[in-house]
Amino acid sequence: MQLAGLSPDAVTFACVLNACSSVQDIDKGRKIHAEIIRQGLIGDDVVLGNALLDMYAKCGALSTAQYLLQWLPSRDVVSWNALISGYTLLGQGEQALRCFEQMQIEGFSPTSVTFTCILEACGSIGALEKGEEVFYEIAKQELFENNIVLGTATVDMFAKCGALSKAQQVFQNLPSRDVVSWNALIAGYAAQGQGNQALECFAKMQQEGISANEVTYSCILDACGSLGALDKGTEVHHEITRQNLLQTNIVLSTAVVDMYVKCGAFQSAEQVVEELPLQAVAPWNSLITGYARQGQSDQALKCFKLMIHRGINPDAVTFTGVLNACSHLGLTDEGLMHFMSMKKIYNVKPDIGHYTCMIDLFGRSGQLDKAMEVIKEMPPGEDLAVWSALLGACQKWGDVNVGKRAFEHSVELSQNDAAAYALMANIYATASLYNDAEKVEV
Known part of the structure; x- marks a missing residue:
């Protein structure tokens, strides 16, 4: 467009900023921002200002987004939603709630989008009391009617806060339910260790004709692992394989391996890892960590060596399992070698868990001076x-x-x-x- 001699206007810039947001290209976004300032286009153009704010928020530059909000000549609820959404997406729930309060102080009424973000923020930090307050306000405004996203967000908030009876109650009263709604409830039961309830929900969901997706299967596999329900887990694995979902989904493949590991079916877990075309570390981590936790430290180290042989680089989780295995086998020299290789060879920075493993390693062998x-x-x-x-x-x-x-x-x-x-x-x-x-x- 520019090569053709056409100058972009505010609408063009807003569209380009939206594109920068979608691919998180903050460098390009900053250049566009500079050009907008040079042309003096912001003025009272709230749409362009919101596009800028949204770009910075989605790119994780929340301090810049916050500063921009304060200095925008004009702002509306969409401006606040962009910032609140940014804080929520980055897991900064407390900050999202503070923005929500400030927005109301300034006289802006929240929309369904605002409430959805705030419910997610409450769920992420376990703010049940605030979440209930928001829920009652939504109900008072009768916003649940024909808004499945808001209803699902409420179920998800209660589930993440551990209020599963309330999550179930809201779920039952939803005017319509989709797979995302069911997933919120199933995930809540699975996360709280109530695997049987998760499986019951899964069965009811299928009875209602709702098809499971990758998220559903991941949650159900987690529930099967916590219960040691190997038969059900195997059944789910076969269904996932039938749908060709395993070959391209790292999260799902890891969940399958983890389920078999927790059920003690290590041979099946190894077979899944062996057959995966994905060169991903997560399924291997699940296998290595599982062996280490079950006291089969020699097998954990064998898996680690095979993983390295396959050209898969270990990460921090891998080394936690490996160091634990070395500690339980009394392999102080090998453990030290792996610890030293973390940063030197694999560029993995040791964290407090790795240091604790090393102290345990030397402590078990009586080398307390080395532990110090x-x-x-x-x-x-x-x-x-x-x-x-x-x-x-x-x-x-x-x-x-x-x-x-x-x-x-x-x-x-x-x-x-x-x-x-x-x-x-x-x-x-x-x-x-x-x-x-x-x-x-x-």
């Missing part, structure tokens, strides 16, 4: 789990001196950590330091 060295190499910011792991190792090996240091750090981080006091008292008692043991009190 690991702690010294940790980035700034202490964590109770690290010192608790070291304190437990000190009890095992009767190391009073290192134990005292670990205890001091533990109680500094949490004065009411009863486990730390009990461990330190036992360390003193084992060393026949009974007077010191008696002085250790919460």
Whole structure:
């Protein structure tokens, strides 16, 4: 268009900004913003201003979006919705609620879009009381009629907040239900460990003629895994395979592997991983972590080596499983090798979980001096789990001196950590330091 000598106007820029939002191209969006300013096009054009705001919000530049909202010459509820939606999508529920309150203070009435975003924000942070307040306002305005999205968002909010009876009640009163509505309820039951209820909902959904999708199957596989319902899980796996859903969906393939692992059917889990055309790390992680948790650490390490041989790069989750496996097998040298390779070879930054694994690894073998060295190499910011792991190792090996240091750090981080006091008292008692043991009190 520009090559043809035609100059873009406000409508053109709004369309291009929407395109930038959809592909999250913030660099292009910033260039468009600069050109809009140069041409002095914003003015009182609320549509163009909203397009800019939406672009920054969807690209994750929420501080810029917030600043822009404050300085827009004119704004409406769509402007606020763009910002609230941005905070919600990035999991910043508290900030979304603050924007919602400020919007109302400024006299803007929320729309169905606003309420949908706020319900999602409430669900993400477990803000049940606020979610109920929003629900009653929606009901008062009779917005549920013919609005399946808003109804589903309400079911999802109650389910995520653990209020499953209320989620069920809202669900039953919905004027219409689709697969997304059913998924919200099924996912809620599965997430709360109520696998039987999830399976019952799934059966009722099928009876009503609603076809399951990938999200449904993922939730049902999770429920089967939590219940150890291998037969039902296998049945779902076969249906997924029949629909050719497994070959291109990493989340679903991982859910299948995870279900078999939790049901103890490791041979089936391995077979699924072997047959996947996807070079994805997540299904392998599920298998490796499953073996490690079941005490089959040697199998976990074999899977890790096979994964590397296949050219699949490990991630942080992989190394947690591998380090745990090394710890349980007493393979300190191999564990240290894998720990060192994380950053040097695979560019994976160790987190607090990996450091805790290393302390457990050295602690099990009595190398408490090396465990202390690991702690010294940790980035700034202490964590109770690290010192608790070291304190437990000190009890095992009767190391009073290192134990005292670990205890001091533990109680500094949490004065009411009863486990730390009990461990330190036992360390003193084992060393026949009974007077010191008696002085250790919460």
